[in-house]
Amino acid sequence: MSQPAHLRVILSDHDVQKLTLPSGIPGTVAELHSVVRDTFRISGDFCLHYKDADFGNDFFSLLLTTDITDKDT
Numbered sequence: 001m002s003q004p005a006h007l008r009v010i011l012s013d014h015d016v017q018k019l020t021l022p023s024g025i026p027g028t029v030a031e032l033h034s035v036v037r038d039t040f041r042i043s044g045d046f047c048l049h050y051k052d053a054d055f056g057n058d059f060f061s062l063l064l065t066t067d068i069t070d071k072d073t
Contacts, residue, residue, distance in 0.1 A: 029062055
């Protein structure tokens with residue numbers, strides 16, 4: 001069984017939320033996208049980004065869920 005994971009989700013400049021994933025980070029970006037959409041009731045289109053520590057915490061497009069870990073943004 002996977003360990004639970006928590007992600008910091010920035011929905012807007014003044015709206016930052018914690019997302020708890022009881023079964024850990026999903027295996028695909030599509031699955032994570034669905035969880036984010038359903039959890040935060042997002043009806044419009046959006047894409048997922050992550051902060052990459054290798055590049056001074058700049059945001060990059062999330063292409064693989066293996067690029068993120070517990071407590072990432």
